[in-house]
Amino acid sequence: MPEEDFHLSSHARSQAHISLANMTRLSGSGRAQGFYMVPRPDTYRPWWTREDGTLDTEKYLEFYDEFIRNGTTGQVAAFVLEPIQGWGGSIMPPDDFFPKLSKFCKERGILLFADEVLTSMGRTGKYLCMEHWGVVPDVVTLGKGFGNGFPVTAMVVREEYADAVDKISASTSYGGNPMACAAALASIEVIEEEGLLQHALELEEIFRNKMAGWPDKYAIVGDCRVKGCLMGVELVKDKKTKEPFDEAGRLVYQTAFRKGLAWIPAGHILRMSPPIIMPNEVAEKAMDIIEESIAEVQKRLGYG
Numbered sequence: 001m002p003e004e005d006f007h008l009s010s011h012a013r014s015q016a017h018i019s020l021a022n023m024t025r026l027s028g029s030g031r032a033q034g035f036y037m038v039p040r041p042d043t044y045r046p047w048w049t050r051e052d053g054t055l056d057t058e059k060y061l062e063f064y065d066e067f068i069r070n071g072t073t074g075q076v077a078a079f080v081l082e083p084i085q086g087w088g089g090s091i092m093p094p095d096d097f098f099p100k101l102s103k104f105c106k107e108r109g110i111l112l113f114a115d116e117v118l119t120s121m122g123r124t125g126k127y128l129c130m131e132h133w134g135v136v137p138d139v140v141t142l143g144k145g146f147g148n149g150f151p152v153t154a155m156v157v158r159e160e161y162a163d164a165v166d167k168i169s170a171s172t173s174y175g176g177n178p179m180a181c182a183a184a185l186a187s188i189e190v191i192e193e194e195g196l197l198q199h200a201l202e203l204e205e206i207f208r209n210k211m212a213g214w215p216d217k218y219a220i221v222g223d224c225r226v227k228g229c230l231m232g233v234e235l236v237k238d239k240k241t242k243e244p245f246d247e248a249g250r251l252v253y254q255t256a257f258r259k260g261l262a263w264i265p266a267g268h269i270l271r272m273s274p275p276i277i278m279p280n281e282v283a284e285k286a287m288d289i290i291e292e293s294i295a296e297v298q299k300r301l302g303y304g
């Protein structure tokens, strides 16, 4: 398997962060000792399936168990992962993955560390994305929407680990900056006052309804997925082989851009995280622009 199939994570760009992620092809740096990468379930591109073709979460856990016993010292400190892989392409796990992984970690004394820098603060319709699966991680990182534009991040641990954090006296020059804290608190107030968690779920409905028919209607659309305001549309050359269609991704982006819509292009996946304050009419219009662009590009490429 090519390495990039292993773990399409993104956590940040320092040596330790890169060691946690599959960003090595971007940065040119290697993974530090003691960091390992394991496959995580992707419902559209599963490695292990049941007889009916659906993803088999148990097989992933069996792999982790085997890997820990034979591929590591056996003393694993933590699983660090994004609840939904953002940069990796809005890749969503099956609903049973995190509850099962949480149990797996508890049984082995391994910490579950959720990097919610992208997925927290209402992005998926909850404060923490992990709430969707009823899982409380041991460690959580927050960022991006936490300060809503103001640069502020946080690491939150379960109460029982508060002493451990005290012991390492983790600090930075700007840690606890009062203005940053005020910005984060103000963001939470706005989320509450404007009912933005609920609104993100309303937007999800709009996105979901608009995208529902695309895989049947368009030859180049392999998969559409959404959770709150985190979306992914995979463009493929062939629905059976699921071969990524980078050119289609680039052209759909360019076509939509000319019609007034922009996002951060990401190869064959239309990967988007629109603002959770977006009015419903704007969300509907944006989805229509994307659909028109897909239809035009598909025709231009001779796919339908």
Ligand SMILES: Cc1ncc(COP(=O)(O)O)c(C=O)c1O
Pocket (backbone or CB within 6 Å): 010, 011, 012, 013, 082, 086, 087, 115, 116, 117, 118, 143, 144, 153
């Ligand atoms: C999931 C995730 N973790 C961490 C980071 C990096 O955050 P920062 O830029 O605050 O270091 C990002 C940035 O895109 C991210 O998406």
